[in-house]
Structures are given as structure tokens and as C-alpha cells.
Amino acid sequence: MIDWFTWLQLAVAVPGGLLCIIVGLVGRKPTDLTMGATALVEVLLIVQLAAAVIAPLAGNAATGSLLEFYTYLVSAILLPVAAGFWALVERSRWSTVILGVTCLSVAVMLYRMNQIWNVQGS
């Protein structure tokens, strides 16, 4: 993983997640803003997947368990998709909150993935 890209993803996922939670608790249904933030998190995760596959070829290999890294990454990729579908099917304040919880969960996973990649072991 590339440090600055991880930070970029966290900079999107954490504020985005908090935004969704707050907007949801206030009572808003999923909007372009909240769905868009979640979609952006997802897009960055897909880019992350490509980067992770390519990185070792460029000399940036993972120091920890690749199995664990990719399990986190695949799980993270699935989450915004599931939450997004939920938000499309049921447009309520709670599905907005769930979008937020999902983004924050992805943020935690990204942090763990970065640890696995850059810090020896897990």
C-alpha cells in the first residue's frame, strides 16, 4: 500500500462516514451527497485493489500476511456495495446512518490493511 493513498482514502472514508451518520441521525434519507461519498470510498477501494496487485511488481511488497490483507480488502470492497443496495431499497434515515457505519468500518479495515502491508506481522 502507498502511504499517501491510504491517507487519502481515510480522509474520504472517515469524514464521509461521520457525515453520513450525522446526516442520517438528523433524519435525512440517502442523498446524492451521502451515496456519493460512499461510492467514492468504493471507487478508491477498487483503485486500492489494483494498486495492491501492481505494487509488488514496482518493489513495494507487503511485509505481513497477504492472505489477511486481501481478506480485509475483499471484505471492505463488499461493504459499501451492500450498504448502497440497502440504501437504494430502503430510503430512510437509518439507511443513511448505515452508509456512515459502513464507511467508518472501511476506514478501520484500511488502517489494518496498512499495518499489515507496512508494519511487520499483525
Next chain:
Amino acid sequence: MNDSEVHEPAAKPRVSGIGRLLIAVYGVLALAATGRSFVQIASEFTDAPLAYSLSALAAVVYIIATIALIKRSVLWYKIAWITISFELLGVLVVGTLSLLEPALFQHKTVWSVFGQGYGFVPLVLPLLGMWWLSRHPISAAVAPRTGRKGSE
């Protein structure tokens, strides 16, 4: 004894509000626990077979609990109580043991140190789950009519 049953004369066919959030968080925890368990068993099972088997059991219980919260029937309501109680028991027992006898749990499990590795979510979530279940009971009288019997 429980007045909330009176407040739900027609059982909602779907779970509302906080119940959905509970399902979502349980789903994320189930996904995380399953992923972690998969990695542990696939790569280093022999290192700590007890701890990793426990992790696998916990993951399965979380998955069943998530399903039980989604499916609102008398049977699944009971299953929800059983799985959530089991989780709470698990996190308390394993959490305590991991502190008193660290040698038994040198490898991390989802319940080690009361779920510290997961932000103590495994400790708080079953408590929230039990609170929610007690506020939204399903008895035969209010169970959704789905055309199939909810319990034997």
C-alpha cells in the same frame, strides 16, 4: 408484563429504525469475524487450534445472530436470544480468561480482552441486541403471518 407488546398490535413485517442499524453492525462484525477466522485457520491453525476454533465458532454465531435479527418469527426470535446470549457469555468468559490466563490466548481472537481488537464492539453489541430484543418481542400472538408456522 412487557407493555411494548401492547404497542405493536400489528407486527411490522420488517424491522424498523435502530433494529436495522443493529442488523447492519452485526453484519459487519460477522463479516469481520468470519474473515479473521478464515485467515487464522487457513494460515496458522496449528499455532493455536483452541483459540482459532473459538474464533470460527464466534463467527458462525455472529452470522446466525445477524440472520435471526433479520427474520422476525417466533423461532428466529428465540434463536436471536440464544446466539446473542452466547456471544455475551463468550466475550465475558474469554475476555476474563485472556486476562487471567494469557498463556491460553496468546493468539488474538475476536473475544480476547473483551473484544478490544474490535473496539469493544463484541462486548457492547450483544448488550444492545438484548435491549432491542426485549423491546421488540415476538410471541405467537404478534408474529407476522407469513403463511408458515414460526415455531414448533
